[in-house]
Amino acid sequence: MASIPLKKKNIPGGKPGAGRFLQQWGMFFRQFVKHPGMIGSIIPSSATLVDRMLDQVDWHNTRLFVEYGPGVGTFTQAILDRLHPDATLLAIDLNLDFVAYLEAQFDDPRLKVVHGSAADVRRFIRQAGHVQADYILSGIPFSTLPDTVGASICAETRTALRPGGAFLVYQYSRYVRRLLDPLFAHVREGREWRNIPPCWMFCAMREEALAQAA
Numbered sequence: 001m002a003s004i005p006l007k008k009k010n011i012p013g014g015k016p017g018a019g020r021f022l023q024q025w026g027m028f029f030r031q032f033v034k035h036p037g038m039i040g041s042i043i044p045s046s047a048t049l050v051d052r053m054l055d056q057v058d059w060h061n062t063r064l065f066v067e068y069g070p071g072v073g074t075f076t077q078a079i080l081d082r083l084h085p086d087a088t089l090l091a092i093d094l095n096l097d098f099v100a101y102l103e104a105q106f107d108d109p110r111l112k113v114v115h116g117s118a119a120d121v122r123r124f125i126r127q128a129g130h131v132q133a134d135y136i137l138s139g140i141p142f143s144t145l146p147d148t149v150g151a152s153i154c155a156e157t158r159t160a161l162r163p164g165g166a167f168l169v170y171q172y173s174r175y176v177r178r179l180l181d182p183l184f185a186h187v188r189e190g191r192e193w194r195n196i197p198p199c200w201m202f203c204a205m206r207e208e209a210l211a212q213a214a
């Protein structure tokens with residue numbers, strides 16, 4: 001069960017005020033103290049990192065966007081602000097307190113929050129009535145997960161993406177690159193310094209159907 005009583009408070013399309021901001025940081029820090037390996041960071045991602053990651057998305061043609069490790073929803077609100085009215089955002093988190101927090105904070109019918117591991121992404125996509133995702137975004141700390149878990153999440157992710165879809169990953173180390181390279185046709189990487197700590201950004205593209213058939 002979630003340990004924190006929460007009040008429903010949605011701010012569609014709005015920037016969080018100072019109160020909400022402090023509430024998110026407090027919640028995030030408490031969860032880091034409880035589960036450091038699972039959370040991997042003491043504070044949420046910066047607005048600059050969020051914008052740079054989401055600028056890579058073709059929002060017009062996206063109907064299923066999956067987010068791994070939404071935490072307190074730092075990316076979630078920004079994704080909903082950009083998402084097509086008919087599209088779905090499936091947010092998957094292993095931490096039940098974060099799931100309860102998100103369910104209390106967001107009231108958008110396009111958002112489905114599920115409690116579980118990203119390793120089960122294909123089952124969650126099926127249960128949400130979809131076949132494959134256009135984009136999957138991940139904030140999971142791959143470098144602190146057991147090797148086999150990280151490799152299995154990346155392999156499942158590749159299969160869960162439509163041909164031409166992309167896996168967008170932000171991380172504090174380059175460790176994940178060794179998991180992405182054997183699975184994806186192209187991997188691009190960049191750096192965002194305006195984040196605490198500075199962050200690596202990866203965009204791993206699944207090959208197009210035509211290239212697969214050739």
Ligand SMILES: C[S@@+](CC[C@H](N)C(=O)[O-])C[C@H]1O[C@@H](n2cnc3c(N)ncnc32)[C@H](O)[C@@H]1O
Pocket residue numbers: 038039040041043044045068069070071072073074075092093094095098116117118119139140141
């Ligand atoms: C660094 S936090 C990212 C939080 C938020 N997206 C941000 O950018 O501020 C990592 C998140 O990944 C979640 N997580 C860790 N392992 C996971 C897994 N196997 N499946 C789904 N979520 C996981 C944690 O519970 C946490 O919410």
